[in-house]
Amino acid sequence: MKRKANGKVKRATGELAGLTAIIVAMVLGAVLGLLYGRSMWLAGGGLKEEIARLEMTVAQKTERAKALEEKDPAEAARLRGHVPEIESRLAEVRQLQEQRSKEGVSKLALVAWEFTKFCGDLFLQSLRLMVVPLVVTSMICGIASLGDVRHIGRVGFLTVAYFLATTLVAVVIGIVLVTAIRPGVGADDTFAFVTKNVQSQEETTAIGTLLNVVRGAPDDPNSGMIPSNILAAGAEMNVLALIFFSLVFGGALTTLGDRGKVVIDFFDAANAAIMKMVHLVMWFAPMGIFGLVAFNIAKKGGGEAFAGEVTKLGKYVATVILGLVLQGVFLLVVLKLLGKRRPLEFVMHSAEALLTGLTTGSSSATLPLTIECTEEKNGVSGRIAGFVLPLGATVNMNGTALYEAVAAVFIAQSLGMTLTFGALLVIVLTATLAAIGAAGIPEAGLVTMVIVLTAVGLPITGIGLILAIDWFLDRLRTVNNIFGDMVGAAVVERYEAAPAR
Ligand code: ASP
Numbered sequence: 429m430k431r432k433a434n435g436k437v438k439r440a441t442g443e444l445a446g447l448t449a450i451i452v453a454m455v456l457g458a459v460l461g462l463l464y465g466r467s468m469w470l471a472g473g474g475l476k477e478e479i480a481r482l483e484m485t486v487a488q489k490t491e492r493a494k495a496l497e498e499k500d501p502a503e504a505a506r507l508r509g510h511v512p513e514i515e516s517r518l519a520e521v522r523q524l525q526e527q528r529s530k531e532g533v534s535k536l537a538l539v540a541w542e543f544t545k546f547c548g549d550l551f552l553q554s555l556r557l558m559v560v561p562l563v564v565t566s567m568i569c570g571i572a573s574l575g576d577v578r579h580i581g582r583v584g585f586l587t588v589a590y591f592l593a594t595t596l597v598a599v600v601i602g603i604v605l606v607t608a609i610r611p612g613v614g615a616d617d618t619f620a621f622v623t624k625n626v627q628s629q630e631e632t633t634a635i636g637t638l639l640n641v642v643r644g645a646p647d648d649p650n651s652g653m654i655p656s657n658i659l660a661a662g663a664e665m666n667v668l669a670l671i672f673f674s675l676v677f678g679g680a681l682t683t684l685g686d687r688g689k690v691v692i693d694f695f696d697a698a699n700a701a702i703m704k705m706v707h708l709v710m711w712f713a714p715m716g717i718f719g720l721v722a723f724n725i726a727k728k729g730g731g732e733a734f735a736g737e738v739t740k741l742g743k744y745v746a747t748v749i750l751g752l753v754l755q756g757v758f759l760l761v762v763l764k765l766l767g768k769r770r771p772l773e774f775v776m777h778s779a780e781a782l783l784t785g786l787t788t789g790s791s792s793a794t795l796p797l798t799i800e801c802t803e804e805k806n807g808v809s810g811r812i813a814g815f816v817l818p819l820g821a822t823v824n825m826n827g828t829a830l831y832e833a834v835a836a837v838f839i840a841q842s843l844g845m846t847l848t849f850g851a852l853l854v855i856v857l858t859a860t861l862a863a864i865g866a867a868g869i870p871e872a873g874l875v876t877m878v879i880v881l882t883a884v885g886l887p888i889t890g891i892g893l894i895l896a897i898d899w900f901l902d903r904l905r906t907v908n909n910i911f912g913d914m915v916g917a918a919v920v921e922r923y924e925a926a927p928a929r
Pocket residue numbers: 789790791792825827828866867868869870871872873874902905906909
């Protein structure tokens with residue numbers, strides 16, 4: 429008895445120490461990035477990148493103005509009007525670049541740039557390394573232990589109902605806030621720039637995106653839920669395909685009696701081994717998180733540039749953050765009322781995963797830790813967590829859905845357009861689809877936002893307006909995405925009354 433209590437205290441102390449180390453690393457990373465980020469950015473060739481981006485912005489504006497010449501001459505003239513300001517900025521940056529190349533780069537800043545990048549990459553890669561085996565083993569074990577197909581159906585139904593309901597609430601919170609605060613009125617889009625992957629989405633419709641989620645992109649048969657080659661899909665880290673395959677495979681194993689049990693036991697042990705490897709990766713978390721935070725801030729030009737972006741889009745940033753906080757509170761209420769859990773304790777036990785989500789900006793890369801925190805720290809059974817979490821990491825994105833809605837209405841406001849009630853309903857629907865369609869990787873939501881914009885007839889160039897700050901908001905919404913999955917696992921567990929294996 430005493431030994432058990434001692435073990436518990438030891439574990440809690442270890443957990444607290446780990447968490448403290450992560451928070452300290454995050455703060456140190458942020459301080460380095462904010463204060464020294466600009467020097468790191470200069471040493472890492474930031475000016476060259478900025479020149480290229482500004483040149484592309486000029487080309488994009490000119491091209492778009494040309495295309496609109498007949499249809500909308502006023503807009504064409506407005507876009508052309510932006511060009512001189514961009515060109516004057518371009519001249520400034522070129523001059524700075526010339527001056528810099530004479531002075532040479534700071535060795536220290538270059539080392540800081542390389543070192544933080546190395547730490548961040550290594551951590552991210554080690555996490556991603558765990559994802560494929562973890563999804564496969566945890567899904568097969570989860571499904572196998574659910575047993576009866578009817579029971580799998582019940583859990584599946586509860587999970588999908590929870591995902592849809594919370595996503596819809598998120599979108600509605602976003603729409604109400606953005607309509608009330610009106611952050612888009614008067615927003616300046618002089619330097620708005622659209623990336624290639626956003627452009628490539630222009631032809632896709634909402635239904636097309638949903639079909640692509642199932643079948644994959646027409647020219648890439650291994651990118652959807654049902655790929656033509658599971659190994660190729662795994663190699664592309666197509667988590668949804670792995671989930672689907674493992675789900676059916678796990679279900680099939682349960683019908684084989686003793687022969688199936690041998691294989692299930694194999695995957696059970698493999699799952700436990702991978703979880704042990706995840707623990708090892710966690711030893712490296714503080715270093716990795718330090719690197720990710722510092723490098724990501726530096727990559728965007730350091731504190732000065734960040735402050736500039738935030739002030740320019742302050743109201744929009746505040747709206748998204750407020751929405752995410754409200755959605756977070758809603759999830760806590762759901763956790764308390766439906767999951768019958770103690771919210772504060774649950775959050776504390778989820779902190780490692782949430783902070784990793786905040787720094788990686790990727791639900792998929794964080795999945796190993798999400799599973800670890802949900803099963804081992806919050807005590808949700810593996811059979812539910814193994815099913816809900818991998819699925820949630822790819823399709824359940826509360827934060828992304830909220831952000832898609834806010835961003836679309838923001839863009840409409842910036843263009844002086846008033847959206848009708850019908851258009852808002854279309855946004856509700858398409859933002860939900862766009863969140864489902866977004867992969868659990870950094871800034872995926874920005875790309876799928878094209879379907880929301882095209883559905884209500886907004887130009888995709890509007891995305892350029894929010895591009896500069898997206899890396900930051902992406903980190904924040906990823907936290908909500910992950911927390912939504914964790915709460916979902918707790919809620920589904922409470923409502924599925926199944927005999928444990
Ligand atoms: N980065 C988000 C995630 O991985 C997706 C997005 O909103 O872009 O959950």
